[in-house]
Amino acid sequence: MMPGRRRRSHSRRGRDAPVAGAIRPGKVPLHWRDYLFEENPWSRWQARFRSAYEIASAMRHNPLTVAGLAIVALLLLIALLAPLLAAQPPNLQDLAARLRPPGAGAWFGTDELGRDVYSRVLYGTRISLGIVMLVVLIVGPIGLLIGCTAGYIGGWVDAVLMRVTDIFLACPRLILAFALVAALGPGAGDAVLAIALTAWPAYARVARAETLALRGTDFVAAARLQGAGPLRIILRQIMPLCLSSVVVRLSLDMAGIIMVAAGLGFLGFGAQPPSPEWGAMISSGRRFILDQWWVAFFPGLAICIASLGFNLLGDGLRDVLDPKQR
Amino acid sequence: MVSARDLRRSAADADGGLRRAQRLKRSGRIAGGVVLTLLGLLLVTFVIGRVLPTDPILAALGDRLSGAAYAHARSALGFDKPLYQQFFIYVFRALHGEFGNSVLTSNPVIEDIAHFFPATVELATAATVIGVGLGVPLGVYAAARRDGWADRGIRLVGLLGYSIPIFWLGLVGLLVFYVKLDLVAGPGRIDIGNEDIVTPITGLLLVDSLVEGQWWIFFDAVRHLILPASLLGWYSFAYVSRMTRSLMIEQFGQEYIVTARIKGLTEAAIVRRHAFANILPPLVTVVALSYAGLLEGSVLTETVFAWPGIGAYITNSLLNADMNAVLGATIVVGIVFIVLNLAAELIQPRLDPRAR
Numbered sequence: 001m002m003p004g005r006r007r008r009s010h011s012r013r014g015r016d017a018p019v020a021g022a023i024r025p026g027k028v029p030l031h032w033r034d035y036l037f038e039e040n041p042w043s044r045w046q047a048r049f050r051s052a053y054e055i056a057s058a059m060r061h062n063p064l065t066v067a068g069l070a071i072v073a074l075l076l077l078i079a080l081l082a083p084l085l086a087a088q089p090p091n092l093q094d095l096a097a098r099l100r101p102p103g104a105g106a107w108f109g110t111d112e113l114g115r116d117v118y119s120r121v122l123y124g125t126r127i128s129l130g131i132v133m134l135v136v137l138i139v140g141p142i143g144l145l146i147g148c149t150a151g152y153i154g155g156w157v158d159a160v161l162m163r164v165t166d167i168f169l170a171c172p173r174l175i176l177a178f179a180l181v182a183a184l185g186p187g188a189g190d191a192v193l194a195i196a197l198t199a200w201p202a203y204a205r206v207a208r209a210e211t212l213a214l215r216g217t218d219f220v221a222a223a224r225l226q227g228a229g230p231l232r233i234i235l236r237q238i239m240p241l242c243l244s245s246v247v248v249r250l251s252l253d254m255a256g257i258i259m260v261a262a263g264l265g266f267l268g269f270g271a272q273p274p275s276p277e278w279g280a281m282i283s284s285g286r287r288f289i290l291d292q293w294w295v296a297f298f299p300g301l302a303i304c305i306a307s308l309g310f311n312l313l314g315d316g317l318r319d320v321l322d323p324k325q326r
Numbered sequence: 327m328v329s330a331r332d333l334r335r336s337a338a339d340a341d342g343g344l345r346r347a348q349r350l351k352r353s354g355r356i357a358g359g360v361v362l363t364l365l366g367l368l369l370v371t372f373v374i375g376r377v378l379p380t381d382p383i384l385a386a387l388g389d390r391l392s393g394a395a396y397a398h399a400r401s402a403l404g405f406d407k408p409l410y411q412q413f414f415i416y417v418f419r420a421l422h423g424e425f426g427n428s429v430l431t432s433n434p435v436i437e438d439i440a441h442f443f444p445a446t447v448e449l450a451t452a453a454t455v456i457g458v459g460l461g462v463p464l465g466v467y468a469a470a471r472r473d474g475w476a477d478r479g480i481r482l483v484g485l486l487g488y489s490i491p492i493f494w495l496g497l498v499g500l501l502v503f504y505v506k507l508d509l510v511a512g513p514g515r516i517d518i519g520n521e522d523i524v525t526p527i528t529g530l531l532l533v534d535s536l537v538e539g540q541w542w543i544f545f546d547a548v549r550h551l552i553l554p555a556s557l558l559g560w561y562s563f564a565y566v567s568r569m570t571r572s573l574m575i576e577q578f579g580q581e582y583i584v585t586a587r588i589k590g591l592t593e594a595a596i597v598r599r600h601a602f603a604n605i606l607p608p609l610v611t612v613v614a615l616s617y618a619g620l621l622e623g624s625v626l627t628e629t630v631f632a633w634p635g636i637g638a639y640i641t642n643s644l645l646n647a648d649m650n651a652v653l654g655a656t657i658v659v660g661i662v663f664i665v666l667n668l669a670a671e672l673i674q675p676r677l678d679p680r681a682r
Contacts, residue, residue, distance in 0.1 A: 064478065064481070064482065064485075163362055163366070164366070166359070166362075166363060166366075167362070167363050167366030167367060167369075167370065168366075168370075170363045170366075170367065170660065170663050170664055170667060171367055171370060171656075171660050171663065172618070172621070172622045172656065172659045172660055172663055173622070174622045174623070174625060175622055175625060175640060175655070175656050175659055176370070176374075176656065178625070178640065178641075178644055178652070179371070179374050179644075179652050179653060179656050180374055182644045182647065182649065182652055183374045183375065183649070255488060255489060256488075259491055262491050263491065263493065263625075263626050266491075266493050266626065266629075267626070267629065267641055267644070267645075268645065269644070279491075279493075282491075282493065282494050282497070286497060289497050289500075289501055290501070290505060293501060296494070296497055297498065299494075300491060300494030300495075300497075300498070303490075303491045303494065304486075304489055304490050304491070304494075307488070307489040307490075307491075308485060308486065308489035311485045311488050311489050312485060315481075315485065
């Protein structure tokens with residue numbers, strides 16, 4: 001059978017399957033609530049929508065979480081639309097207009113080269129969110145894979161991998177990242193690598209703890225009896241279920257990643273000038289803090305807002321998804 | 327004939343022996359963990375210092391070497407040996423406190439560290455006192471008033487502490503409290519006029535000046551310490567109050583709390599004598615981790631406040647590509663991490679009410 005055909009017939013069978021008490025779509029005019037809270041969901045997506053709805057409505061009751069979500073959404077929007085929202089290109093210099101206070105021409109003032117601080121802060125969103133996303137994309141899969149492998153296979157593999165995470169967890173993370181960047185050379189890419197190399201053990205820990213609970217379950221035994229190899233079981237049965245706790249942990253850590261990246265930029269080891277990275281902007285505005293406070297103030301405010309948004313969202317997500325907190 | 331009493335005694339002996347064996351096993355496990363972690367730390371720094379740079383000799387000595395000098399340095403530094411031998415030599419020297427000389431100060435790195443470390447310890451300790459002193463009681467209170475306004479307020483203050491970059495807050499704090507309001511002293515550990523008056527005994531200015539009865543120096547040092555310690559303390563408060571709250575909430579969900587309520591205990595007694603007593607062991611770890619985190623968080627704070635501690639030393643060495651100093655300081659801070667973790671692990675069982 002052709003793969004395409006098979007998938008279509010499968011989904012049709014799923015939809016038409018006669019389930020007791022099921023309301024068939026297309027026959028009865030449905031309220032979306034009935035669709036969501038149907039006792040016997042007729043497709044995987046319906047069940048997913050339902051759990052998404054339940055998570056969303058649980059989060060809605062916490063105003064702080066909603067605020068966090070709004071901030072993160074706003075940041076994403078700013079990062080996407082930076083060229084439209086900015087008044088000037090971020091690196092456009094105008095030495096005649098250097099160190100102007102905030103006012104009508106430049107909302108956040110101008111810096112020592114006459115660049116518009118407002119525009120630079122907006123473009124800085126791209127760099128910070130970019131670093132966060134890259135770190136998350138590197139750290140999440142690596143942590144999941146190592147944690148699930150250690151937890152599922154057990155024995156000496158587990159002992160060795162967990163000892164390695166122990167070592168990394170026992171090391172001072174920020175200082176290790178600094179030393180790594182010093183060895184690799186400064187730059188945004190190396191900053192990402194340094195943060196990722198020091199961040200993955202925590203996720204491996206979380207994934208392993210989750211895997212230990214899943215290892216003995218019946219559905220894993222069933223998959224094993226059907227002849228699935230360890231790699232298949234880890235990838236298809238265990239990893240999807242560990243995902244939510246790793247995501248919670250990641251969302252809690254995103255603010256920390258922003259801070260470390262900004263700290264590296266502040267010390268001169270992150271993104272290099274003239275790139276409008278927030279930490280680097282604070283560092284160059286530091287010289288003018290006494291009289292031209294705005295040069296360093298607004299990038300710092302941006303870091304505060306961004307990491308507060310991620311912290312609020314992560315906190316809310318944990319409250320909803322982590323059963324231990326209920 | 328063996329009497330019942332003898333039987334009981336021998337059973338008790340066996341029991342005691344078992345417990346002793348368990349304790350021995352636990353100590354063995356902890357000791358093994360410490361040794362392995364220490365070796366791992368040395369391996370990580372070895373990789374960073376020797377393997378990652380394309381040419382560690384150039385990294386250590388600069389690129390203006392002649393061919394003969396290069397070859398000499400190569401054999402003198404042991405770079406002509408296989409990597410695993412280099413690692414053994416590295417470990418051996420590190421265990422003897424030899425991290426080489428700092429390129430920047432031309433002193434042995436270990437002497438530099440001994441010189442700069444007390445300032446960091448003073449800052450981190452003051453911050454921990456502030457963070458734990460406020461974080462634990464407010465965390466307990468927030469858990470007891472869960473989802474009320476007090477809880478939300480405390481959580482928000484904590485989240486703000488997490489979210490505000492300390493190097494920026496330091497700059498703003500200096501601008502507001504030092505330049506504009508003139509409430510605290512400026513950057514540095516002490517006024518320039520008061521430097522080198524106190525002879526270092528412990529290296530902690532607050533302690534030394536009190537011991538020697540130099541009241542003016544003590545107040546000057548406090549005026550310098552209060553702002554950076556409060557800002558770092560806020561960061562520590564964020565962590566400690568959040569962990570205390572969630573540990574307490576976990577306890578409040580347990581059945582023994584319901585039992586205590588049914589028995590008619592007052593809420594204050596339940597919180598203090600029952601729930602709080604049970605969170606003490608994990609709380610010790612939280613405090614140890616927070617203290618270790620502050621030693622690390624001081625890197626950025628010290629740069630902003632020109633605080634002459636280990637953090638500023640690391641930053642300066644990094645900026646001057648002084649890898650010996652960076653790696654030596656990293657190892658020392660890592661060892662402090664390991665020791666703090668070990669201390670928490672050793673104290674924990676003594677605080678556990680179930681083990682009494």
